[in-house]
Amino acid sequence: MNRYTILVYTENFIGILNRITIIFTRRGINIDALTASESRLDGIHKITIEVTVTEEQIIQLTKQIEKVVDVIKAYCFKDEEVVYQEIALYKVPIESLDPGLEKVIRQFNAHIIAAEKEFVVIEFTGHKEDTQALLEILKPFNLLEFSRSGRVAIAKPKFSVQEYLNNQT
Amino acid sequence: MIRGADIVVKSLIEENSEYIFGYPGGAIMPVYDALYDYSDQIKHVLTRHEQGAIHAAQGYARVSGKVGVVLVTSGPGATNLITGLADALIDSTPLVCITGQVAAHLLGSDAFQETDVVGLSMPGTKWNIQVRSVEEIAPAIAKAFHIAKTGRPGPVLVDITKNAQIEFGEFNYAPCLSVRSFRPYVKINEKAVADAATLINTAKQPYVLFGQGVVLANAEAELKAFLDKTGIPAASTLLGSGALPQDHPSYVGKLGMHGNYAPNLLTNQCDVLIAVGMRFDDRVTGDLKRYAKQAKVIHLELDPSEIDKNVKTTVAIQGDCKVSLALLTEAVQSNSHPEWMQRFRELENEEKLAVMTNDLHATQGGLHMGEVIRLINQFKEEDAVLVTDVGQHQMIAWRYFDYKTTRTQVTSGGLGTMGFALPAALGAQLYDYKRQVVCVVGDGGIQMTIQELGTIMQTKAPVKVVLLNNNYLGMVRQWQQLFFDKRYSFTELENPDFIKIAEAYSFKARKVTEREDLEASVAEMLLHQGPYFLEVVVEKEDNVFPMIATGCSVEEVRLS
Numbered sequence: 012m013n014r015y016t017i018l019v020y021t022e023n024f025i026g027i028l029n030r031i032t033i034i035f036t037r038r039g040i041n042i043d044a045l046t047a048s049e050s051r052l053d054g055i056h057k058i059t060i061e062v063t064v065t066e067e068q069i070i071q072l073t074k075q076i077e078k079v080v081d082v083i084k085a086y087c088f089k090d091e092e093v094v095y096q097e098i099a100l101y102k103v104p105i106e107s108l109d110p111g112l113e114k115v116i117r118q119f120n121a122h123i124i125a126a127e128k129e130f131v132v133i134e135f136t137g138h139k140e141d142t143q144a145l146l147e148i149l150k151p152f153n154l155l156e157f158s159r160s161g162r163v164a165i166a167k168p169k170f171s172v173q174e175y176l177n178n179q180t
Numbered sequence: 181m182i183r184g185a186d187i188v189v190k191s192l193i194e195e196n197s198e199y200i201f202g203y204p205g206g207a208i209m210p211v212y213d214a215l216y217d218y219s220d221q222i223k224h225v226l227t228r229h230e231q232g233a234i235h236a237a238q239g240y241a242r243v244s245g246k247v248g249v250v251l252v253t254s255g256p257g258a259t260n261l262i263t264g265l266a267d268a269l270i271d272s273t274p275l276v277c278i279t280g281q282v283a284a285h286l287l288g289s290d291a292f293q294e295t296d297v298v299g300l301s302m303p304g305t306k307w308n309i310q311v312r313s314v315e316e317i318a319p320a321i322a323k324a325f326h327i328a329k330t331g332r333p334g335p336v337l338v339d340i341t342k343n344a345q346i347e348f349g350e351f352n353y354a355p356c357l358s359v360r361s362f363r364p365y366v367k368i369n370e371k372a373v374a375d376a377a378t379l380i381n382t383a384k385q386p387y388v389l390f391g392q393g394v395v396l397a398n399a400e401a402e403l404k405a406f407l408d409k410t411g412i413p414a415a416s417t418l419l420g421s422g423a424l425p426q427d428h429p430s431y432v433g434k435l436g437m438h439g440n441y442a443p444n445l446l447t448n449q450c451d452v453l454i455a456v457g458m459r460f461d462d463r464v465t466g467d468l469k470r471y472a473k474q475a476k477v478i479h480l481e482l483d484p485s486e487i488d489k490n491v492k493t494t495v496a497i498q499g500d501c502k503v504s505l506a507l508l509t510e511a512v513q514s515n516s517h518p519e520w521m522q523r524f525r526e527l528e529n530e531e532k533l534a535v536m537t538n539d540l541h542a543t544q545g546g547l548h549m550g551e552v553i554r555l556i557n558q559f560k561e562e563d564a565v566l567v568t569d570v571g572q573h574q575m576i577a578w579r580y581f582d583y584k585t586t587r588t589q590v591t592s593g594g595l596g597t598m599g600f601a602l603p604a605a606l607g608a609q610l611y612d613y614k615r616q617v618v619c620v621v622g623d624g625g626i627q628m629t630i631q632e633l634g635t636i637m638q639t640k641a642p643v644k645v646v647l648l649n650n651n652y653l654g655m656v657r658q659w660q661q662l663f664f665d666k667r668y669s670f671t672e673l674e675n676p677d678f679i680k681i682a683e684a685y686s687f688k689a690r691k692v693t694e695r696e697d698l699e700a701s702v703a704e705m706l707l708h709q710g711p712y713f714l715e716v717v718v719e720k721e722d723n724v725f726p727m728i729a730t731g732c733s734v735e736e737v738r739l740s
C-alpha cells in the first residue's frame with residue numbers, strides 16, 4: 012500500500028463529487044482526504060484526493076474516475092511526485108499562553124491568526140506528519156479544538172489540462 | 181413558445197425515437213398530456229410495470245442498435261427502473277430514461293412521490309441529470325442521447341421537474357455532437373497494432389475470444405475478415421454470440437461457466453490470446469490466478485478501464501474494434517492452424533458424446549431443455565432472435581441455439597436479472613413485427629414480470645414464449661445439489677396453471693409433457709402468426725454441463 016494523490020479535473024456539474032466518491036465506496040476504499048475547488052481554468056474544477064491503496068488499485072481507480080462523463084482528466088501521483096500542503100488550525104485557551112507555548116509556536120514557525128477574549132487560534136501548514144506533531148505538542152496546553160484540511164497539491168511532472176483540451180478538438 | 185412537456189416529446193421525435201416504453205403518473209402527466217398530440221409521430225407502449233418498460237426498451241435497443249426510450253413518473257415509477265438501469269449499464273445497452281419529478285420548489289421537502297432519483301440512479305447510469313427549468317430540457321435530452329449511444333453505450337437518466345414540464349419555452353432542437361469531457365474514441369496506436377501483428381504471426385496456437393463489443397461496434401464483418409485471413413480458432417462470450425455465424429470455420433464454441441468444453445479448456449493451452457470487445461468477466465475466466473498464464477494477451481477494447489482490469493495484457497489496442505480489427509487484418513500474414521484447430525474439434529467430440537447427445541436427442545426419461553432448443557433451430561427462421569431469462573434455461577438455450585446472424589442474442593448477461601426476458605422479448609419484437617422473436621423462460625423468472633403478457637396482448641406483438649417448466653428455481657437447485665449437499669432450500673415452486681394465464685391474456689397456448697408431442701408443437705408455434713405460449717414440462721432435476729465451478733480454473737471444466 013502506498014499513499015497517492017489523484018488530481019481530477021472536472022466540469023462544474025451538480026453531483027460530480029458524488030459520482031467520484033461512489034467509485035471508492037463501491038470498492039470499500041477509504042478516502043484519506045479530499046479537497047475541491049475551482050481550478051486555474053474557467054469553469055473547470057479541481058478535486059484533490061488522497062488515498063492509501065496498492066499500485067494496481069490506484070491505476071484502476073484513476074481509470075474509473077476518468078470514465079465519469081463529466082471528468083475531463085484524472086492523474087495519479089506518488090507522494091514524491093507532488094508538492095503538497097495541508098493547513099491546520101488549533102484553538103487554545105488564553106490561559107495557556109505562556110513562554111512554553113510561545114517557544115513551540117516559534118519552533119514550528121506557526122502563526123496566531125486570531126485572538127479572542129478566551130482563546131487564540133494558531134495556524135500552521137505543512138505535511139500531515141508536521142501538523143500532527145504540533146497537535147501532540149499542543150494537547151497538554153488544553154487544546155480546545157483542532158481542524159485540518161485535506162491536501163492541496165501541485166504535480167511535479169509537467170502536464171497541462173488546457174493543452175489536453177486543445178488537443179482533443 | 182411551447183410547453184416543456186411538448187419540448188420533451190418533440191426532442192424524442194428529433195432523435196428519431198420510434199417507441200417510448202412507459203407508465204404514467206402524477207409528476208409526468210404533462211408529458212403524457214403532450215404525447216396525446218403526437219401519436220402519429222411516436223408510438224408509446226404502456227407496460228404493466230416500470231421494470232417491464234425498461235427491460236422492453238433494452239430488448240428494443242439490443243436488436244435495433246438504437247437508443248431505447250423510457251418514460252415514467254417520479255418516486256416509485258423511477259425506483260422501479262433501478263434494476264433495468266444496472267442491467268443496461270453492465271451490458272452496455274443504450275437507453276434514455278426520462279423520469280418526472282416533483283416541482284422544483286418542493287425538492288427536498290419529502291413531497292408526495294418525491295425521491296432522489298439522481299442520487300439513487302447514480303451508480304446505475306452512465307450519466308444522469310436533473311432538469312429544473314424549461315430551457316434546460318432540450319439540451320439535456322440531446323446530451324443524454326449523445327452520451328447513451330457514443331463510445332461504450334449505456335443508460336442515462338434525465339429527471340425533469342413538473343414545473344419545467346408546464347413552463348413555456350422556445351424549441352430549437354440542436355443535437356449534441358460532442359461533449360468536451362467525453363471523448364471515447366481515440367486514434368488507434370499503430371505501434372500496438374504492429375506489435376500485436378508480430379505476436380500473432382509468430383504464434384503457434386493463437387486463440388480469439390470475442391464479445392458484445394464486436395456487435396456494438398458493428399464490426400462483425402471486420403472480425404470475420406480477420407478470422408478468414410488468420411484461420412485462428414475463435415470462441416464467443418454469452419453476449420458475443422451472433423457476432424460470428426456459428427458455421428464459420430473458425431468458430432469453436434462458447435466461453436464461460438456453462439460454455440463449451442474445448443473453448444474453456446484450451447484457453448490454458450494457447451500461446452497468444454486475442455480478446456476482442458470483451459471484458460474478462462469472472463464467469464468467463466474462472467480463477468484468474470490460473471487463467472491463460474502461459475499466453476501473451478492482446479486486448480482490443482474501447483473502454484480503457486477494461487484494459488488490464490482482470491487480465492494483464494501484453495499488447496493493448498485501445499479504440500473502436502471496427503477500426504483496430506481492420507488495421508490488424510492488414511498487418512497480419514495469411515495463415516492456418518489445422519493441428520491446433522483439430523484439438524478443438526477432438527474435445528468438441530468428447531463434449532458431444534458426454535453431454536450434447538443426451539441433451540439434444542434423449543429418447544427416454546423426462547424432456548430435456550436442449551431438445552426444445554434443437555427443435556426451435558429446426559423450424560426457426562435464420563435471423564430469429566432468441567431472448568432468454570436467467571438460469572438453467574438461459575444457459576441451455578444459449579449453448580444450443582444456432583446463431584446465424586448478428587443481434588439475435590438478447591439476454592441479461594452481467595447482472596443476471598430474472599424477469600428480464602418477457603418484457604425484453606416484447607421490445608425486440610416491436611422493433612420488427614415480421615422477425616421471429618422466441619422468448620425462452622423458466623418458471624421462476626417468468627413470474628417476476630408475468631404481467632407483461634398484458635402488454636404483449638395489447639400491442640399484438642407476435643412473441644413466441646417458450647416456458648421450460650421444471651417447477652424449480654433450477655440453477656439454484658443445481659448448485660444446492662452439487663455444492664450444498666442436496667439441501668433444496670426454498671427452490672421448489674408450486675406453480676399456477678400457466679396455460680390458463682396465457683389464455684386469459686389471449687395467447688394461443690399449449691402445454692407439452694410428452695416427447696412425441698414436442699416437435700409438432702414447436703413447429704405449430706413458429707408457424708403461428710400471433711403471440712404463442714408453449715409450456716414444456718421438463719425433467720425436474722436436470723443439470724447444465726459442462727460447468728466450471730466457482731473458484732475453479734477454466735481447465736477444470738467438468739463434463740458431469
